[in-house]
Amino acid sequence: MQQLIFFIRKYKYFLYFLLLQIIAFSLTINNHSFHKSKFVSSANYITGGINNKTSSISEYLNLKSENTILVEENKQLKNKVEKLLFSIKNPVTSPLKDTLNPLLQFEYVNGKTIANEYSKTYNYLTINRGKNHGIKPEMAVVNSKGIIGITDYSSNKYSRVQSILNKNSKINAKFKNSDHFGTLTWNAKDYNIVQLEDIPRQAVYKTGDTIITGGKSTIFPEGILIGTILENLESASALNVINIKLFNDMSNIGPIYTIKNFDKEEIENLETNFNE
Amino acid sequence: MNKLFNNILLFFFLFLLQVLILNNIQLFDYVNPYLYIVFIFVYPYDKSKFSLLSFSFLLGLFIDFFSNSGGIHASASLFIAFIRLYVFKIVFQKTEADFDFFSLNEEPFGKIFNYTVILTIIHHFILFSLINFSFHNFPNVITDTLFSSVFTLLLYFLGSFIFSRKQS
Numbered sequence: 001m002q003q004l005i006f007f008i009r010k011y012k013y014f015l016y017f018l019l020l021q022i023i024a025f026s027l028t029i030n031n032h033s034f035h036k037s038k039f040v041s042s043a044n045y046i047t048g049g050i051n052n053k054t055s056s057i058s059e060y061l062n063l064k065s066e067n068t069i070l071v072e073e074n075k076q077l078k079n080k081v082e083k084l085l086f087s088i089k090n091p092v093t094s095p096l097k098d099t100l101n102p103l104l105q106f107e108y109v110n111g112k113t114i115a116n117e118y119s120k121t122y123n124y125l126t127i128n129r130g131k132n133h134g135i136k137p138e139m140a141v142v143n144s145k146g147i148i149g150i151t152d153y154s155s156n157k158y159s160r161v162q163s164i165l166n167k168n169s170k171i172n173a174k175f176k177n178s179d180h181f182g183t184l185t186w187n188a189k190d191y192n193i194v195q196l197e198d199i200p201r202q203a204v205y206k207t208g209d210t211i212i213t214g215g216k217s218t219i220f221p222e223g224i225l226i227g228t229i230l231e232n233l234e235s236a237s238a239l240n241v242i243n244i245k246l247f248n249d250m251s252n253i254g255p256i257y258t259i260k261n262f263d264k265e266e267i268e269n270l271e272t273n274f275n276e
Numbered sequence: 277m278n279k280l281f282n283n284i285l286l287f288f289f290l291f292l293l294q295v296l297i298l299n300n301i302q303l304f305d306y307v308n309p310y311l312y313i314v315f316i317f318v319y320p321y322d323k324s325k326f327s328l329l330s331f332s333f334l335l336g337l338f339i340d341f342f343s344n345s346g347g348i349h350a351s352a353s354l355f356i357a358f359i360r361l362y363v364f365k366i367v368f369q370k371t372e373a374d375f376d377f378f379s380l381n382e383e384p385f386g387k388i389f390n391y392t393v394i395l396t397i398i399h400h401f402i403l404f405s406l407i408n409f410s411f412h413n414f415p416n417v418i419t420d421t422l423f424s425s426v427f428t429l430l431l432y433f434l435g436s437f438i439f440s441r442k443q444s
Contacts, residue, residue, distance in 0.1 A: 020330075024333070
């Protein structure tokens, strides 16, 4: 016993260092597993509040470029409205839907990013929407130019978003002109370029083709823009991997939309019951 | 008492500087200065070793909160706080008895340079290895360490030059 006390006394400096280092390491390791990193995150009350203040300053400086983006988006939306009005005026006989109960599948919640990172291997964003606005983990985050990420943890007012520039990120994506689909990942090299993996070999594609989300997952609706094919990485090997240039500039993200999927639980229930 | 207050002020100054300004600097897209480790260089040498460990751990942890990085800054800054004593003994050729009268400003520039370069490179190397968290992109870790170290040290020497001139 005396030996033990003597040992602790002699090495107390090193033991204290070891204790703190173990805490730091366990926090680091926890941070790398999805849905566990709740303690050290930029979505809590203090960090969210400070980030919110600073982003409201930088937001003011970016007003001009934000305006042009909004005008661009307005233009697209107006075009869509015109198309819909046209189809209402000129009805085509189509299979009747249940018009009394037109259930929406998706709802968009607007918000803005208050912190953004893109130069690490595991990148996260923070947005100023949380549980109070109906945000839950595993909801899609997009902006007018395309895909951004998936929410992974929300506090009352803020949420943390796992960016597509995160090595843990895996998203179902497909070609716009065919229905062959693959998995969207990131190799942590360039923040403008992501990778599409596991593409069927019979898929035909060329440089410049558009890639969109596949709608096979319950998170992203089908048809959200991702990017264009840059070049073929390893066409000869079994891993069919292509480089994709994102439409979004991930270093410059302001307003975003979070997408709620009302049918998510239903689809997931169906799939789990079916598997059993 | 006044000294303790100064240290706490320095702690929060470096913390806010790092989180609000320096974390947003991405020179050439990837190079980022981590100036907060200056706290560990200038923390008084006559104070208890335990308080230095605790303070550097907390400083790292606070910065982790803002960059969603688990405990990597805490881990790296804790490590250089731990080895500070040993590097100090080797570089300045002094023992613990000299701590009471030691001041970083009165040492020759060459020794200060060696001392800060060693600690900065070790800190950045641990930091980028943990950020990467695999052996996959190892060359990237080395280049990131070198470039960011140069940037951090440049800022530190500029800052110390400006502030030490003011005092004399």
